[in-house]
Amino acid sequence: MTIIIGVRVPQKGAVVMADGQVCDLDGRVWTSSATKLLRMPGAIVAVAGNLMVLDELKMAKVQTAEAVKGHLREKNYACDYHLICYDNVRDEMWSINNEGFATEHPYWAAEGIGAPYAAGALMISAAPHTLEDAFNLAKQVVQATCKLNQRCGGKAHWHIGTPLLDGVKKRFDFQGVIAAYNHRTALGKVRVGKRTFDFDAAACFDGGRTASAPKLKMKVLVDFSETGSVVAVRPQRH
Secondary structure (H helix, E strand, O other), rough: OEEEEEEEOOOOOEEEOOOOOOEEEOOOOOOOOOOOOEEEEEEEEEEOOOHHHHHHHHHHOOOEHHHHHHHHHHHOOOOOOEEEEEEEOOOEEEEEEEOOOOOEEEEEEEOOOHHHHHHHHHHHHOOOOOOHHHHEEEEEEEHHHHOOOOOOOOOOOOEEOOOOOHHOOOOOEEEEEEEEEOOOOOOOEEOOOOOEEEEEHHEEEEOOOOOOOOOOOOOEEEEOOOOOOEEEEEEOOO
């Protein structure tokens, strides 16, 4: 059982924190030091419920919040999960569950079996003005939740993320070629030099008025953010 929370300070960043306890439905504790967080160059995620989601995100080597959404759209997890994500690139925080229901959270988010206690504590707390304030608030909320719900507990883990808005500078005219594209999911791969990068066509492919989707082996120009993720893909005009 789990409590995961995110506390965001607009334009300054967010703290994402989770307890470490894993137990079954009978309350039997399996571990008190599980890691329920994953940090990547462009995002921080926390998962409550099915921790296999974290393992598969690691194996997929996703880099950004948009890539997390793309990965989850492709999967059909049998066990329930809730995920909180802080998007460093856009300075946004959102949550999503295994049914694909996503919610944006401007200031705070709480998921897991301890979420009602955490939400109550967050609602009556003063809004933090700094990341240090946000960290102290998150720590107090997790500690209080673990005392009120015995199925939460163990060692707390956290990550602190800061916005990359000022650092998302495009670098133009990297020549590449579409190496793969799935029309059903609108996800593809583009090869630049000897490396292949994932991209979400629905979010970053600019095919102009005549092209609605990228074509296999299409020559393209690719823009990257400083985190190494694909920002835009567009046909190479001759």
